[in-house]
Amino acid sequence: MRNAAPQLILGLAGLLMLSGGAAAQSRQFDCGGGAFVSVTVSGPNSVVAGPLDGQMMTLFQSPNNPMHFINGDYGVVLSPDQTRVQVEVPEDAGRICVFGAAANNQPPPAPPRPQPPPPPQQRQQQATGQGPSRQFFCGEDSFVTVTVSGPNTILAGPIDGMMMTMQQDPNRPMDFFFQDYGLTISPDQLHIDIDIPDFGRIGCQFGAGAGVPQPPPPTATPQPQPPAQxxxxxxxxxxxxxxxxxxxxxxxxxxxxxxxxxxxxxxxxxxxxxxxxxxxxxxxxxxxxxxxxxxxxxxxxxxxxxxxxxxx
CATH class of the missing domain: 2.30.30.40 (SH3 Domains)
Incomplete structure (x- = not known):
């Protein structure tokens, strides 16, 4: 069976999986007394949880416990079977909240139906933010961003100076292509290989987890310099x-x-x-x-x- 592109680049292995095995990005937990807390995957190592003290907040995965997410004195701890969550709020010992039928509440809403991918000829477009995104370091201050844009598509670039929508290969689920361009994601999703016509193959690696520097903050577009006399x-x-x-x-x-x-x-x-x-x-x-x-x-x-x- 083909792997769906949204299952790529999530980084939080097994997080928020429905009992049937299909990936979900959000789950609601019943904390009693009419109170609920929702937990939503928001990045490769982060979730958005809340309301915590009346607000939604982004929490980041603890390096020592992959089921523990923290932000300052706030935190959530998911149980191994993901049917319970312990909410950590300052000056509170921790409230236990329960998911789904175990709490006699409604299951979380189904994820939105993916939009049809854009036509192949639409090579250059802005990143849509429809799905998880990851930036890969290609050397010489060059970066390529890969974003899930549909059930079997990704948006990748700049490649040859363009952003392009690439289709998943039906026989190789980690391979994506657009015309003569190709992109292969490694099984651990820390490395990509990009095939460029008339240029060849370049390799790019992801962030600090691959032992390469993080991308620098955005700067003004470099201005042309006069030719070196x-x-x-x-x-x-x-x-x-x-x-x-x-x-x-x-x-x-x-x-x-x-x-x-x-x-x-x-x-x-x-x-x-x-x-x-x-x-x-x-x-x-x-x-x-x-x-x-x-x-x-x-x-x-x-x-x-x-x-x-x-x-x-």
Whole structure:
């Protein structure tokens, strides 16, 4: 049976499972005297619970007890079978609340019916926030966000400068694709591999749990810098393999594809917006000229600002 995409990236293994085995994101517990507390999965290591002291609050998973969620002096502890929750409120020893038929109350409402996925041609869109989301570190200050967007779809990006809706492979539930693009999620959901046409495969890892730094806080869009006069163009270099475009940006038409290691001549750095913190360069190759991204250019013999490491 195919795995549904919303079961991915939840991170709270087994949390809030209905007796029939289907995943649910919310459960209501009867605390007696007409009082109820609801617990809802809100992230890979967090829940929203309440009302606690009259308010809803986000609680975070304790590193020592995966069924214990805390925020300051407040907390909830789920029983192993998830039919009871102990509510921890300051100056209160802890109230026990019971779920469902055991408390003679109504079960939680069914999760909303997923909306149909957008048409395949709708490549670039904003993140919808419809489901759990996780950000993966791809190196060189580059990140890719994966968000559940439907029962068998994810929204991933930026990939080649775009956000795209990817469909689940019917035969490999951890593989997703859009046209010639592909994304594979590891079984522990801490690693993804992304296949990009004319570029190859890149690997990305999730957060501190994978031993990589957390993403930096948002900053202003980097402004283009003037071409480095000290670079001494033209420069002999090689391509790491990728697309040559008609202009300095991922929205310009592709005019060629270079294999890894092909020798090129870099004519100048272009005064254009950076892509993933690196500039674009005008290059000469095979008797033609075009534009190549600095992240896939390695200069020969000496480092050049904006380009990848020096070629071996």
């Amino acid at each position: 000290a670079a001494g163009f033209p420069i002999a270099a090689r391509s790491w393999g990728g697309t040559v475009r008609a202009g300095p940006g991922v929205n310009f038409q592709k005019i060629a594809s270079l294999p890894e290691g092909e020798q090129i001549t870099v004519l100048e750095q272009v005064d254009a917006p950076f892509f993933q913190e690196r500039p674009w360069f005008r290059i000469s190759f095979r008797g033609q000229t075009g534009f190549h991204w600095g992240g896939i250019i390695c200069p020969i013999g000496r480092p050049v600002p904006g380009m990848y490491e020096v070629c071996n």
